[in-house]
Amino acid sequence: MTQGSAGTDLFNIRKAGVLLHPTCLPGEWGVLGQSARRFLDFLASAGIRVWQTLPIGPTHSDLSPYQSLSAHAGNPDFIDLEELIASGLLSAEDLGLAGMEMGRRSCFERAAARFFERAEASPDNAVHQAYQDYVATNDYWLDDFTLFNAIREAYPGLNWLQWPTELRDRHRAALAEFARQAVSTVQRVRFEQFLFHTQWQALRHYAHERDICLFGDIPIFVAHDSADVWANREGFKLDAEGQSTVVAGVPPDYFSPDGQHWGNPLYDWEAMAGDGYQWWLQRLDSQRHLFDLIRIDHFRGLEAYWEIPAHDPQPRHGHWVAGPGRAFLEACFGTFPELPLVAENLGIISEEVEQLRRAFHLPGMTVLQFGFDGNPDNPHLTHNHEPHNLVYTGTHDNDTTLGWYTSLDDSTRNYVNHYLGTTGDNMPWPVIQAAFGSVSSIAIVPMQDLLGLGSEARFNTPGTTQNNWLWKLNWCEVPAGLAGSVRDLAGLYGRLI
Structure with missing residues (x-):
């Protein structure tokens, strides 16, 4: 049966x-x-x-x-930026600036920079370990998604069929070179997904x-x-x-x-x-x-x-x-x-x-x-x-x-x-x-x-x-x-x- x-x-x-x-x-x-x-x-x-x-x-x-x-992936628009104040990844001033001129992406960039600075200073801290575990567990989709999103940001308004041929067709060398040049964007997108995962759980x-x-x-x-x-x-x-x-x-x-x-x-x-x-x-x-x-x-x-x-x-x-x-x-x-x-x-x-x-x-x-x-x-x-x-x-x-x-x-x-x-x-x-x-x-x-x-x-x-x-x-x-x-x-x- x-x-x-x-x-x-x-x-x-x-x-x-x-x-x-x-x-x-x-x-x-x-x-x-x-x-x-x-x-x-x-x-x-x-x-x-x-x-x-x-x-x-x-x-x-x-x-x-x-x-x-x-x-x-989770929708990063769902992430509550106010929740990041208690952890020190953002400040009330950051949110004030976001409301005036920065926008959500700039907030994520600031939060990601602080997160990875802390990780470099203290690589064994529990939050960074949770991040590493999340990345390792979800690599089967997360690596492709972060690269896909980073390329979208580099070519705004275009779908992947309109990207340069070597990126559209996923030529290994071209993807590796793009990832090297866009490392901060790739890191930020990956960090956003970790934040979504953390808040959703x-x-x-x-x-x-x-x-x-x-x-x-x-x-x-x-x-x-x-x-x-x-x-x-x-x-x-x-x-x-x-x-x-x-x-x-x-x-x-x-x-x-x-x-x-x-x-x-x-x-x-x-x-x-x-x-x-x-x-x-x-x-x-x-x-x-x-x-x-x-x-x-x-x-x-x-x-x-x-x-x-x-x-x-x-x-x-x-x-x-x-x-x-x-x-x-x-x-x-x-x-x-x-x-x-x-x-x-x-x-x-x-x-x-x-x-x-x-x-x-x-x-x-x-x-x-x-x-x-x-x-x-x-x-x-x-x-x-x-x-x-x-x-x-x-x-x-x-x-x-x-x-x-x-x-x-x-x-x-x-x-x-x-x-x-x-x-x-x-x-x-x-x-x-x-x-x-x-x-x-x-x-x-x-x-x-x-x-x-x-x-x-x-x-x-x-x-x-x-x-x-x-x-x-x-x-x-x-x-x-x-x-x-x-x-x-x-x-x-x-x-x-």
């Missing part, structure tokens, strides 16, 4: 969670310090036991966490002390302009110059009637199978050290993925191609038997996809906003939910529940009201209550829904590139009694641990 993640208590004990990306947290100097701790304190007081984020890697200018510069410890687990997200595909593709071209369907020959997307579905052209390069799964999917196993391993649960976004791409010719911008001209399926998941669970995976099984999901998910006992997702198409057999309606799955009021790709409800036509809105036994006056709480009352083991509610916000607080609209990933939490908008109300609801439906 194929073993998946069903044996862990994470999916067998009823609990409630909140979806909020760290970029939504307020924080003048970063969010992984006091800002994130305050949010965890709120979750603990509300009886929430799961904090779900989106991917936490460094982003491109469009801010999408699903198009990261690295599948392993401290935050994870803080969460665990409050019985809160961290729930991460792995996009199945990676950005073309990333350290991953630049350093591992043999694992992707690229031409001799590194251009994609085919790209990822989806056919027309609920989110986009014309389909979506994501543009991500597609994996050469045959090549990846040659070494037992080592690139993916390393990716999963790095996320295991960041999160307690991990969602694979677009899980259906492991069974079959939508392949679009790179020269054709129309998603509808793509076609389905078989993915690695069972062989891939057997390699994953063979290496990590208790891998706590969740399958994002939304969109166009075939029976073959569900058979693959069930074969490995992977929890799937239901979204209440998707339930009201008039079909009583709709799997997103609460009477069709399954205990092992997760239920959401909405996801980061949906409108807020209040925004969704107010945009419904009269017939659908009446159906929602009738099903939930409400007049709709106190939306979105009837939907939140339905999620908490579901038999599904984990109920997740976006923070915007707990605040009762409308479409102005929508985080992302799939298929668009403007005005996404920008919403910020304002603690002044959090009602004083909200945590108590959420805790009462969690207790009513057996979601308090």
Whole structure:
């Protein structure tokens, strides 16, 4: 019998969670310090036991966490610079100058210079030893990422396909010479990742002390302009110059009637199978050290993925191609038997996809906003939910529940009201209550829904590139009694641990 993640208590004990990306947290100097701790304190007081984020890697200018510069690295914008004052790596004066003229990069440069000066003076100190251990443990991705980022800084505005040929194609001598000339930049980028690791692990410890687990997200595909593709071209369907020959997307579905052209390069799964999917196993391993649960976004791409010719911008001209399926998941669970995976099984999901998910006992997702198409057999309606799955009021790709409800036509809105036994006056709480009352083991509610916000607080609209990933939490908008109300609801439906 194929073993998946069903044996862990994470999916067998009823609990409630909140979806909020760290970029939504307020924080003048970063969010992984006091800002994130305050949010965890709120979750603990509300009886929430799961904090779900989106991917936490460094982003491109469009801010999408699903198009990261690295599948392993943390976003240095999350690092709380104020936390560096106590250790003497920065001063209050440094932050004052940063606010006026220096910027975050200059702060990191100053902090890195002081850190390495201390290391040179006292190479055996505990912090420097922790840094060396971190670098040695993560060298399988960190060396490529630091060099990739340093080259990006040397050629601003260019993707790696536009770099000088010898750097684009990773000529050993050219890379060594660049690294020699850019040693301070390479050191700073490496130091930033160590800081992210240190602050994230401290935050994870803080969460665990409050019985809160961290729930991460792995996009199945990676950005073309990333350290991953630049350093591992043999694992992707690229031409001799590194251009994609085919790209990822989806056919027309609920989110986009014309389909979506994501543009991500597609994996050469045959090549990846040659070494037992080592690139993916390393990716999963790095996320295991960041999160307690991990969602694979677009899980259906492991069974079959939508392949679009790179020269054709129309998603509808793509076609389905078989993915690695069972062989891939057997390699994953063979290496990590208790891998706590969740399958994002939304969109166009075939029976073959569900058979693959069930074969490995992977929890799937239901979204209440998707339930009201008039079909009583709709799997997103609460009477069709399954205990092992997760239920959401909405996801980061949906409108807020209040925004969704107010945009419904009269017939659908009446159906929602009738099903939930409400007049709709106190939306979105009837939907939140339905999620908490579901038999599904984990109920997740976006923070915007707990605040009762409308479409102005929508985080992302799939298929668009403007005005996404920008919403910020304002603690002044959090009602004083909200945590108590959420805790009462969690207790009513057996979601308090």
